[in-house]
Amino acid sequence: MEFQMRNQAFEVFHEVCLQGEHTDVTIKVQERDFKAHKIILCGCSPFFRMLFSTQWSRTEDSFSFQEISSDIMSLIIDFAYARPISITEDNVFELLVMADQFLISGLVETCCRFLEENLSPINCLSTLVFSKKFYSCSKIQHIAKLYVLQHFDEIIKVSQEFLEVPLDVLVEMFGQDELNVKEEETVFEAIIHWIEHLPEQRKNHIAELISKVRLCRISPEYFINKVKIHTFISENQECSNIIVHAMMTLLDNHDGPAVIDYDLINQLSRPRLPSVILLAIGGWSIGSPTNAIEAYDTRVNCWVNVTQEEEPPRAYHGAATLNGCVYCV
Structure with missing residues (x-):
């Protein structure tokens, strides 16, 4: 019920915003004016809350942002009014830059989630390079970095972005x-x-x-x-x-x-570390349990002996992985 009432409230807020009713601020972008409600913009952004605060400046009802396109500002205002927005590969970087500048954390997360869901060998390098510029994008930076490291063989074949890295x-x-x-x-x-x-x-x-x-x-x-x-x-x-x-x-x-x-x-x-390995742990050898551990690197089609001599012989055991460690029981 509470969620339904919230949605209905934002439906009304958006409707009166479109009609220019009860609005108390105008956002000027290029040659377009956006009428909005200060309280709605303050609710999604500490930047707007500080901008509209009477503690730091005289009360104003018009603000100009000429460095942002009208299409991006329209998306930001729709997001503030809890409207669905269309994020695409063409607008996501510009939208993310302005969301970061306006401290709209929810929109930053939405853009980063879009980038993560659409990572591919063609666009992962530009995502990595872009995300390194913003502290708020540390999660997608880590994800993009891992993707690049794991798919480099494929990336180098298809990515035109590599030449600009x-x-x-x-x-x-x-x-x-x-x-x-x-x-x-x-x-x-x-x-x-x-x-x-x-x-x-x-x-x-x-x-x-x-x-x-x-x-x-x-x-x-x-x-x-x-x-x-x-x-x-x-x-x-x-x-x-x-x-x-x-x-x-x-x-x-x-x-x-x-x-x-x-x-x-x-x-x-020093050899590179494989992204995936197959471990053969213990078992029987020449009629008795063994402590042998061998790793198969699928990337280079090679078995490597990684036996630790201090490990006891074991057989008839199970194995599981957790947080990068292998446990034998």
């Missing part, structure tokens, strides 16, 4: 252990593709980017024939130390430089 976003993304790529060559080729889009402005960033590639996970043939001799790398002095350390590890050559940077070698050789 800022350097800092690429550096962070390529440095993540969770970046889900079947082959590290994909990361190298993506970097080259990004630089070639604007070579004069971007080629000086090659060392910072190439240091995030797990070069020691690349085949020696590809490294020698594609990476080492690439013009962007061979012409950049900062890349030489990275290339030497990668070659030492790839070729198992211990006659490398006098000073070996083991942190760099670890960075260049």
